[in-house]
Amino acid sequence: QILNDEMCEICEVWTAESLFPCRICHRVYHDGCLRRMGYLQKDSAVEVTETAHTETGWSCYYCDNLNLLLTEEEMYSLMETLRNCKIIPGVCLTLDDFLHYKHQVHKQQFERTMPEAQEEQAALQFNALDPDKKGHIEWQDFLSHESIQLLQKIRPQNALLRLLTPKERERARAAFLALDQDNDGFIGEGECRQARHTWFRKHQKEMLSCNVSISHVGPISEGSPASSRNGKSPEKILPATKQETRNIDWPGFLRENVAYILAARPNSAALHLKPLA
Template sequence: MGVLMSKKQQVEKVQKCTAVVSAFQAGVRDRQAATKRAEELERGEGSAQPPANPEEKNSEEAEQEETDDSAGPSSSQQASAPTRDEYKVNREAWSRLRDGKGVEPEELDKSHQLTPPAFVRPKREADDDQPVEVELDKKEQPPSDEMCDVCEVWTADDLYPCRICTRVFHDGCVRELGYLRAEALQEMRNTAHSATGWSCYYCDNLNLLLTEEEMYSLMETFKQCKIIPESCLVSDELLQYRHFASKQQFDKDLTDEQEEEVLAQFAALDPEKKGHIEWPDFLYFESLAVLRKLRTENSLVRVLTAKERDTARSVFLGLGLDKDGTITRAECRQAQQSWFHNKDSQSCNVSISHVGPICESSPTSSGSERSKNDESRRMTWADFLRESAIYILAARPNSFAMHIRLPL
């Protein structure tokens, strides 16, 4: 509470200083005007010409200058606005893609919005692929922040916490930022304090986990496939995109079986049966595919937050641990599905074994025989966390779409 009072006192001091400075400046201007008028009267200029005339003349000249200034820019802007707007549309879309999801709701009033935060993409350190030690018997239990991440004001129960990080938000501040539509705001109010929880706009956007180099590679693929940012994709467009990617990576077209899998992926990303994939879901899906392809399991463990690690501890300890503190691979798969329990009610009717990116390293792509042989394999806490990291990250988005293949 002491931190909050200190913050309030600082704000009050700044407001008082601002008021004093404004009053002082106003007094100085009045004093200068009075001194100048007195000097003019002493020189006798007041008798030759009424003091009102110079002031009226100056005011007329000022009004004329303002009229000229306002007329000039408006005419030039009107002439160049259509061309400039058309030129910027595509460039701005690619710029927003590079900086993150960047989808701006059209129905929101932009005139009174707050300035969106600047997203900084992560950089991979030299030891990024080295094993990281996460203790099983030491819970981290990070407390949520006390003040809104946007306005830095504390209002107790009016703050909505993120279930992934420690940030908290006012619904009004999130609305003014323009990152959530009306229905998403209502979902935040309904789920933020529930067992399901709510992911803030930082954690909900899996694309922000990519480095500049990884994002550049993904953008180049989109451009080559003529994918327009912030647009929806129908099934034919997704098939065309997958055919191109397969041709680029493996120099061969998709087989009939792979095409069926792509259509199953499309259904998993369209749980409401709209007939198209929303842009954020497609972007999250592709971002996860990049992470699975270019990052090691140790690197993905480093991305997990303290809250996610605590959840993983609870799940692991809730399984039937052996005397040596290990579990079977079958129990690991069961735990990996638990991260998507809040999506089960609205998931599509497609088998979960067909949900996820086409990837040869996928847990279920190697056949049922290998899966049966691995079911009895014992796993330690470190093994469990490494193999589960990608599933924990895939469960971050608030969307009910399934962005990754779930284990059987």
């Protein structure tokens, strides 16, 4: 029932067979038009033609950039923070840069040292932003991560919910219904947390196991990023465990997941908001 546009966003011409839809919004594009406008470089040309019509999907240039979700004031405040911490826009960050930055931000905000547990979380987030283990994270991925963190921090949850597109809501709804197997409108807290891992659909050969159907929020298969968390066995995160209290309803599910649904928008293989284990 969610319809894509019929005409290419760029040239406004209708030629159905070669249009590529965005997985987030209603827009559709010719790959030729994207190339002509300079939106497709190197790998991304392959990405759009290979993935736009698959389960992984492809995000258009409006939806790919989480930084565009910030208002002018929010952007200003983020840039101010970066400047105070001597982060140079456009430059990659190493783990040391990243941790140093997180420490400084924490100190400025809370006027005390960042606890060790939080530093560990930050290191895990760094790894999630560096899926190819290059030892540094790209500026764009860092910016996307900081943008979603800022949104999570300063906007009320209802405001975040308003950012979801009909496609994102529909996918979340399908995931919720799949978890609510007895149809009473409630799912368990564990299932709700587990769902946070499932929004990230990344185009990467070694992560093909993440390519699950949208209606399948099930056990995490071996080799997917979530399976290595804390050595937790996959059995522990199976849905529908009898003893778990099932008290999360649909609005609660959406609230708990909204930041992760938004964080999953970029095409980049990085995880811009790593769910806690």
